[in-house]
Amino acid sequence: MAAVEFAVYNLLGVFHKYSAKEGDALTLNKTELSTFLLQELPCCYRDDAMVLLDLDGDGEVDFLEFIEFITEITTELQDMYIHTILNYKRIPKFGAQTLTEKAIVTLIKCLEDKNNVPEVLRSLDSNRKAGIDFKEFMAFVANFAVAVEFTFVNLPKPEEGD
Structure with missing residues (x-):
């Protein structure tokens, strides 16, 4: 699960990096x-x-709207x-440069490596196909985020002076 956690925490960090620039620190305005x-x-x-x-x-994008966008992309x-x-018949290479791109690539590659799909994720098999598909996986990631x-x-x- 470490790869998924890495991706989610990077997405959280990126969202707050940009949302904290102006106004409300919990939303992205148009400029942000x-x-x-x-x-x-x-x-x-x-x-x-x-x-x-x-x-x-x-008029703003909150984290739920942001993670919905990331899920779609x-x-x-x-x-x-x-x-x-x-x-x-080849595995494409991703040119991930930014934290967001790296998080997205990590999420895409997670289901490739069966070691990253613990039993808890198998329980997400909503369509009962004896395995989770990528949309089910991304629903889990979005809810986790x-x-x-x-x-x-x-x-x-924290109180002042703590």
């Missing part, structure tokens, strides 16, 4: 989102990113990864 996309996922940059990612229409890349293996985020956000603040 644009900066994040340009620096972490330039292939996904779009001028209308806020409209696409702000699912509740409040990762699932699309995993589909391309499998397509390349099946059609070209949200749970970790919720825990950190709700930790009691």
Whole structure:
């Protein structure tokens, strides 16, 4: 599970690195989102990113909306990864440069290595195909990331002088 934890903690760190630049430290405003996309996922940059990612229409992207976006991107890349293996009989190489790209690549490769799929993940087999598919895996990762985020956000603040 260490690889999944590595990826989730990197995604949490990246989200808070950009969300802490202006205003509310728990959301990305339009400027922070644009900066994040340009620096972490330039292939996904779009001028209308806020409209696409702000699912509740409040003008900001919270962690739940952020992790939903990461889940979609990762699932699309995993589909391309499998397509390349099946059609070209080779394992594609990813040019992961940023923490976000490295986290995404880690998540894609996790199901390749059966040592990274402990029994708890097998219980996520919602379609009962005797194994979890990538969408089930990413649902687990997203829920895990949200749970970790919720825990950190709700930790009691230290008193002055502690």
